[in-house]
Amino acid sequence: MxxxxxxxxxxxxxxxxxxxxxxxxxxxxxxxxxxxxxxxxxxxxxxxxxxxxxxxxxxxxxxxxxxxxxxxxxxxxxxxxxxxxxxxxxxxxxxxxxxxxxxxxxxxxxxxxxxxxxxxxxxxxxxxxxxxxxxxxxxxxQLVGRQQYALRVAYAGETVGLIKNEAVYDRAVSQVEAKLQGSQQGTPIDFSANFELIPVGESDPLLDEYALSDKIIAASDNDITEAFGLYVDGSLIGAVAQKNTLPTLLAGLQDRYRTDDPTETVSFVRSVKVVEGLYPEGRVVDGETIGSLIDREVQGEVVYTVEAGDSPSLIAERFGIPLRQLLRNNPGIEESLLIGDEVVVDRAQPYMSVKISRVETYEEEIPYSTETSEDSSLLKGQRKVTREGENGLARVRASVTYVDDVETERNVLSRTPLREAVSEQVSVGTKLFAQTPGVYSSGTVSSNFVWPVVSARAYVSNGYYGYYGHGAIDIAAPYGSPIIASAPGTVVMATYSASGYGRHVMINHGDGVQTLYAHMSALAVGVGETVEQGQVIGYVGSTGNSTGNHCHFEIRVGGSKVNPMGYLP
Known part of the structure; x- marks a missing residue:
């Protein structure tokens, strides 16, 4: 084919x-x-x-x-x-x-x-x-919105780089002025510059204030050298020639408060930054010099001596500080505050305060509650504990923050009960007081008086014969516990004495019988008032010649002091 x-x-x-x-x-x-x-x-x-x-x-x-x-x-x-x-x-x-x-x-x-x-x-x-x-x-x-722009800076006739905005240049000028402060300067620096807005890509580098300040200072005729500057809150403290000097000094300050807790984080309260760059030779110092600059105190300790009539809240208000800060500086001040005591109002503050945060696990008591019931066999104002309360127990996990070893914040993360609290049961009297002429002087009808301090934690800390010339009983109780009239009568004295009784009240019950209540933190009645049995007349304190929160209680019959224990139920 x-x-x-x-x-x-x-x-x-x-x-x-x-x-x-x-x-x-x-x-x-x-x-x-x-x-x-x-x-x-x-x-x-x-x-x-x-x-x-x-x-x-x-x-x-x-x-x-x-x-x-x-x-x-x-x-x-x-x-x-x-x-x-x-x-x-x-x-x-x-x-x-x-x-x-x-x-x-x-x-x-x-x-x-x-x-x-x-x-x-x-x-x-x-x-x-x-x-x-x-x-x-x-x-x-969308394209225009995604497009990034920057300022091209021309300084001393030459393009030095790209910056985000003019604020970066202003901060760079401040950095140069800070670097030259205290050093011998040559010809004054002209900080005028030209800016041109141009589009840039993501890969184009932008200068920060530190890098731009190096370029500005390099264009001057000052004697400069490469060093490592320490900036605290944006201010230059000084510069050193060796790279490891500043990290070693800063780590040493933190190590004073550091523990082996794996949950712990340690940092400075102030903003701290080490910047490598160009610095005038006059601002470069040795490690000992810059160490003394950062390891110093900027505020000394303030101490106040307690005077008559002072309380923790009044002291805090006087110095314009939070009550929490005063209590933190003076543990136990709520339980005991005596005339002449020295109270730390403010502690010395290091220049480089260290902040430590860690997770702590500890056991904490759960306060018991109090259940009250009326009892007609007890006089009104009289209280009787029928079952003692018992605090519970819980395991607490909390995030705790310290500044220079002083706790500033505590956030509870979890609380696991270990033992339930047992409530306290208290019987409260409702029987009214019946005054009968001549009953007081006999000393045989003790139910005509009630205990003057209303607190389940009250107890007799000093008896009638506690020391020479006492002539009363001291009933210790927490600060601020109510003090009530042991029997009805008329207030004949409600005053304050810098020594002796401090704030005190005297009530006349008639038939030559009087009661006196001393060392109160505050008064609740005035002279001439008629009070009922159980009425609040003041609050437990430690004013006058006192060594702790208590109520000094006297019963006088015919002008003579008698042992109150023979008249109280």
Whole structure:
């Protein structure tokens, strides 16, 4: 077989393949388009019928408008029918082997279809273009928003670098002035510079105030050297030549408070930064010098001597400090505050205060509650403990913060009960006091008096014969516990004495009987008032000649002191 014959057979084979492909495409296209035409024609016809029925019920003007719409639909349907008819003819031509004629007929049908669809395409384009413009504008806004800008700095006629904003340059100027302070300067530095806003990429480096200050100071005629500067709260303290000097000094200050607790974090209260750069030779010092600058106190200890009438809250108010700070500086001040005691109002503060935070686990008592019940066999104002209370116990896990070993904050993370608290039960008397003439002097009816201190923690700390000339009993109780009238009567004295009784009250009960209550922290009655048994007349304190919070209680009969224990229940 020659090459010519081979090419002819290949050509015949290709023609047969193309013919069959075109035949099948034409057949499929014809069936598809005929189905579409039938569907559209059926629904258009239904719409026409509905329009005709609807138009008959409308005014002539609207009826004419709908008639024109119907005619337009008919024309569109006829044009579509001709177009789809051309498609059918083209398909038939391709099936019969007239592929070239079929393609031309199919092309003319396609152009006609495009002309018919042009109004619809034009409407779609008119709607799509504004939407596309809005999307393009949004993309541009996003692009501009993501674009980063920086200032290009030109100093002394040369470009020195890029900075974020002019505030960086202002801080750099302040850094240069701080570096030159106290050193011998050459020609004064001209800090004027030119700035140009330019777009930058993420990889373009920006200078901070420290790097920019190095470039400015390098352009001066001062004697400078490479060193390591220590900045505290943004202020330059000094510079050293050796790299390890400052980290060693700073770590030594923190090690004074550091423990082996793995949960512990140690830091300085002030902002501390070590910056390598260029510094005037006059600001570079040795390690001992800069060590003395940071290891110093900036405020001395303030001590106050307690005077008559003072209390923790009054002292804190006088010096304008929180009561919590006063109690933290003076543990136990709430339990005992005597005249002449020295109270630490403020402690010495290191220049480089160290902050330590750690998680601590410890056991803590849970205070018991008190349950009261009335008892008609006890006089009003009298209290009797029928069951002792017992504190509970809990394991506490807390985050604790210290500054220079002084606790400043405590946040409880968890509390696990170990032992439940047992409530205290107290009986409170309701029986009214009945005063009978002559009953006091006999000393035989003890129920006519009640205990003068209302507190479950009260106890006799010093008896009638405790020391020479005492002539009373001392009832110790927590600071501020109520003191009540042991019997009804009239207040004949309510005053303060810097020595002796301090704040004290005397009540006349008639029949030559008087009671005296001394060393009160505050008075609740005045001279001339009539008081009932159990009425609050003052509060436990330690004023006057006293060595702790208590109530000095006397009973006088006919002007002579008697042992109160013989008259109290």
């Amino acid at each position: 020659s090459a010519r014959e081979l090419l002819e057979k290949i050509a015949v084979l290709l023609y047969a393949i193309v013919y069959k492909y075109c035949y099948l495409v034409g057949l499929f296209t014809q069936e598809l388009l005929e189905g579409v035409v039938r569907f559209v024609s059926r629904h258009v016809r239904r719409a026409e019928l509905r329009l005709i029925d609807f138009a008959r019920a409308l005014p002539p003007a609207l009826s004419h408008l709908l008639h024109r719409l119907r005619r337009s639909l008919q024309r569109q349907r006829l044009r579509a029918g001709r177009t789809f008819g051309s498609v059918r003819v083209a398909a038939e031509q391709m099936r019969s082997g007239r592929g070239r004629e079929g393609l031309r007929t199919f092309g003319r049908a396609g152009l006609e279809l495009l002309r018919q669809l042009f109004p619809l395409l034009r409407t779609i384009v008119n709607l799509a273009l504004p939407i596309a413009a809005i999307l393009l504008l949004w993309q541009n806004v």
